[in-house]
Amino acid sequence: MMKARQIEKQLLVPYQHRVYFTQDVFEPENTLLASLLTESTEGEATRVYVAVDEQLREHDSAFQDKVHAYFNNFREKIDCCGYSEYPGGEILKNDLRYLKDLYHEIEQAKLCRHSYLIGIGGGALLDMTGFAAATAHRGIRHLRLPTTSLSQGDGGVGVKNGVNYLGKKNFIGTFMPPHAVVNDLNFLKTLSNNQMRDGYIEAVKVALIRDGAFFDLIESRAELLINRDPDTISWIIEKSAQHHVDHIAQSGDPFELKSARPLDFGHWVAHKLETMSAFKISHGEAVAIGMAVDVLYSQKIGHLAKKQASRIINLIEQLGFKTYSPELLTVSEQGRNLILEGLDEFREHLGGQLTISLLNDIGDSFETHEMIPKVILECIEGLRDRNASRPHPES
């Protein structure tokens, strides 16, 4: 055998990850979006295509006119060459027809690598349009305008995109930072109370893992959040987004090429619950239950003080979430608890070695590579008994 010769170079790929907070992004005097779209324009007008959640029209029948009027103000520099509506939610990622439609629109609108695809909607719309943008022409610039509390504080400010395939969530996707994220707090006014609280629970999650003081403040401001106080909402979303961006930037492995994990807590149960319920349990509802399981687990194995565990469970409930669902005790035909099977699937998803975040304290997490099935079941049963003896929340 000839000795192998080798060329080796490090490629450092620099991305700017930017999240802006504003209001009334399409009001003519708000120049934020226009300046983001034209910061590197030379010569011809920048081509911009807008893909929108169709629900926006239900809340504001003039939304499309407003968008066109906005870009028309900047028509010498911005050419808004297309606008289309898509359904929100998981259907958009499940049915690849929508992705194909969007590729077709991109081709027809003659977008290139210096053009912009703006996605306006919740997590699913941003995931689907983000994947189209990341892959068409090997990457069109993507601008995200998240419209839900969940996407403004959590998924929308991350660097992932994707669609579902072969029955698996996010089977196809990429890591690709958007050109910028623009969080317009006014979009949140269109949300139902249940949609709104989905964002709160992810803020609780990030507080539990990273920032005990943030948890204390959420706890003290829970009533304000429930009453949808605008300043408190603005604060919790911005703080949550900040933690997400910090986590991605500080990990040294933002694309999870090695073993970096996202800001996960309670998510292994949540993923399984969502799938088992065919997404009838929302992501926020599933995360609330999943966190409750892992909080009790952290307590039972002697890491988290009982008092702190109670504070967390109480806050989750105070924000309007259940901490138990009958799916937690569903058993397969082989007699195996399905949530425990979810643990095996999660291990497989991670490539053989399990990594789960648990809590030493509020704001202080650690990672474990092993969870004891019997203890998990005890936690689930504890939550069942707690919820049986407690008045049903309104939801």
Added chain:
Amino acid sequence: MMKARQIEKQLLVPYQHRVYFTQDVFEPENTLLASLLTESTEGEATRVYVAVDEQLREHDSAFQDKVHAYFNNFREKIDCCGYSEYPGGEILKNDLRYLKDLYHEIEQAKLCRHSYLIGIGGGALLDMTGFAAATAHRGIRHLRLPTTSLSQGDGGVGVKNGVNYLGKKNFIGTFMPPHAVVNDLNFLKTLSNNQMRDGYIEAVKVALIRDGAFFDLIESRAELLINRDPDTISWIIEKSAQHHVDHIAQSGDPFELKSARPLDFGHWVAHKLETMSAFKISHGEAVAIGMAVDVLYSQKIGHLAKKQASRIINLIEQLGFKTYSPELLTVSEQGRNLILEGLDEFREHLGGQLTISLLNDIGDSFETHEMIPKVILECIEGLRDRNASRPHPES
């Protein structure tokens, strides 16, 4: 309007880009591949899936057995959980059925982000399997084993992948460095003379842009290349690959997020010629003609000395390529030369501003943002007249 608040972080994503040169990669005593696949294995055996150009079986009916036997030697650390064959060439990128098949295989074989998808074949196979690997689970590790001179010295050592869609070459794709590239020179023995020379022409291209001394050596070794001298082939491939990797690593913008351009010369004509001929003109043949056009153009506008232009055209011809094809003078129904229309398409592809590499000298290129149609046509006519008066090459 509320003043926009902003979170901004730079994400630096580090990739190691590695190209190895070896022979007999699947001989049991060659441990290169096995060590690349197990360098980060912890615990369970690494899952490996192999996607192969079906032509390899035509040259070596025992190829699949050899691959399985190789991995079987390392079965405690490597689990070769699948092997499938695909046709080579553009059909593989045109018909998305193959991509869907591969996604299905990846799902069935339970590959995860720590598993490996090995692609063994020419540029089209590496592009398609690379795209599947880049997007399944948001990124499975991809190992490339290029089998053609073109892919070993040029495309296969780059960071792009993709498939064709909506009639457009590489409409869907990503930038993603492979885990490693392993160039096994023995694969080149299976190539026809015409396939072999396609790699030489890309080496000439890179020499013209970056390295005059490399051009001089190719010129002096042209006979050895035509006679397929193994050491000379090994030298030209390695040197060409080195230039490609250097260009990607030194650009500061390896994913062409801003305005970085690949190592392009003569490629704007080549892309159009390939498409016009429905890929009957091979990439190498098209590049040879495209370079001849841009060499004459560089001379006509007073940048490249006539003597140097002649040396280049002579070397292209000596390596067995034509420098003219009747497609160069095809006219549309509107009476417009199609190659000139290709220039407009290329401008559009680049986002409105044209950037074309031309030559000051051999090894010394510059960029222009404007080409004069009349002069392009004069160059084409010059090549037509030269080829009319010259004996046909063997091809």
